[in-house]
Amino acid sequence: MSRTTLDLWVGVFVAMGIAALLFLALKVGSISGSDIQSPYTLSARFDNIGGLKARAPVKSAGVLVGRVSEIRYDNEHFQAEVVFTVDGRYKFPTDTFANILTSGLLGEQYLGLDPGGEEKTLAPGDVIKKTQSAVVLEKLISQFMFNKAADGEPAPAK
């Protein structure tokens, strides 16, 4: 069997297809699994997680250090339990503060880690005790209204 021009064209086609796949994988998407190395799992309990979802980023000082892997309801504490993986290169002290924050005004929600000053670091499987729930807009507005009302009260007394 000899080589034909048909084989050449099929080769060109397959090479183009694979190049397109590589382009999609490397340039359009980023192979995000690879930038988190030897991950370990931590968890935190929140009163309210707002709109946090699985696969949401975990950031410390604005840098991506891990991802949320699971969110479940803890029926013992009546709280949300957020399980997340953190890159093995990064260690956090035991008094790390976990917040649920929003990127931008209407952006996606993410888990922010504020490290404390403790010497000991969190081991895999540990639970972060200090947490701050997501800001619920309705509560914020009602708080604002109450404050306004409280400020306004002395005025009619005059």
Next chain:
Amino acid sequence: MGGVFRKLGSMAIDGVWQLGFIARFFWLILRYSGQSFTRLHLTLRELYFSGVMSLLIILVSGLFVGLVLGLQGYETLQRYGASESLGTLVALSLVRELGPVVAGLLFASRAGSAVTAEIGLMKVTEQLKAMDMMAVSPIARVVAPRFWGGVLSMPLLAALFSAMGVFGGWLIGVVFIGVDNGAFWSQMQAAVDFRYDVLNGVIKSTVFGVAVALIAVFEGYDCVPTAEGVSRAITRTVVSSALAILAIDFVMTSFMFRGL
């Protein structure tokens, strides 16, 4: 009144019959496909006819779809001051949905119809019967290579379509309108996940390839061996491939992208 029910009943039985026949036909193709890989030049020839020959239409349509997405996306996004997200919009809609689906529809009408016509004409001119008499299985010699040609070329074509579309969106967004180049790519890369988006798109397009190729070879093999029968079979190929692609796409999307 009784005639209506009789007609409905016979249509239902016919449908089930055909479904069973397709399933058996699919099984036969899989059983005989060993030959289409040991005699690779048969499959390569089909890869040429259904893959390489569809390249031009896929690339050009991908480019145009990307250009339109860029224009329309920018129009809406800039109202909310989010024109940097144009890359995300273009890439996600192409990689997840438009790439596999539109490439599949084009592939069905460009390559699927040609395969049906070829096999149908072989049936009309009794070449399939002649092969059978020479103890050459027409499924192994004719049908299986065409099936595999379609299945293998579909994911490559869909990837090319998506890549071309992203290029088109970039052309409109960055080159003509002036969205920032760095923000365009970095926002896109932050939002498009390899496993979740790109790989699911590849899986989708492979499934569409199986569906389109199976429908095309089946309709050709099953057609009434007359000139009219072949033309009807070609019409059925295009119509049922399009329906199959859209229906399968809905089912797969609801499994793959559940809003997380």
